[in-house]
Amino acid sequence: MEKVSSWDRKIVISELTQGRDLASELKNQLQPAKSREACQHLVEKILSSYDNALSLLNCMALIENPSQGNGLLRSASPRSSDGSDLIDSKDLVIKKRKTLAKWSAQVRVGCGTGLEGPFDDGYNWRKYGQKDIFGAKFPRAYYRCTHRHTQGCLATKQIQKTDEDTSLFKINYKGRHSCIRETEKQKKENSLILKKEEGDEEEIQRHEAQQKMIILKNESLELDTKEEIFTSFEFPEPVNESNFSASYSPSFLSPATSESYFSRMNHFEIHHNLRTSESDFTKIISDPTSVTNSPFEDLDLSIDPGVLDPKFLDTLEYF
């Protein structure tokens, strides 16, 4: 039986808190001297936060009261000892799988790196299967998030060496990570949530003062607006030394993801910003699965995944 976890609650609280903080920041940015792009960017982030929180709340509502859903979750569900409906965890998993976002990437592993498989993308994956694929030279490996059981994270990925180029891997991602990686920043945020729950006003005020300092610091930097948008993304530390290039090629957007962060940004900005990020860029690899009527048509996102936040990758390609 799946219950709404405290992780889910914390994520919702975190998203709503972030939305509030961003709205507050937007209020500052709305002064006449501020750039329109910076304001737009903040609006996108705010909407993204509220989208995430609402999605989670919808999901929680379904879990806690499946009768409010479309009925799929109720079929053949066993009952708990107190007579209430239990969700058949299998049904729930299938329903979740069907609605999980999907996207893909191609990654080239540099020669002489000694790597047998593609890069570490910053998340913890656990291999759970491998399958020979009909008509393909190389088997497909199946990975799921290590935190599936501890945090209920349903993210999975499939990695397969391409037939044509043995140094090129096709990676299919399915599902966003709902797990929380304990980076230093996240540890601070989690501890702040706890402090708020515990009513530690002193700590909250200290944190808010720090946030204001950060905003002031950003305001004092007269950045090019495009760079300003770009640098506001969160990048993890480089995860390994291997040289590789990747191409993230949006196929098409699902209705749900049409509300996602990048779909609200215009084509040029995404292209420009990602180009700015190139470090060891060597070659653009076009994805044959791309659909030509995509809002991201002709968009080549060539990124060094070593500096790319997987949360950011989550927004790139859906099909």
Added chain:
DNA sequence: GCGATTTGACCTGT
């Protein structure tokens, strides 16, 4: 001992 990987069996979707 424990977590990760391997791999054959089983399940699911078309």
Added chain:
DNA sequence: ACAGGTCAAATCGC
């Protein structure tokens, strides 16, 4: 029926 996806027992490696 078949290919793809997942499970889970056995095995590996630290």
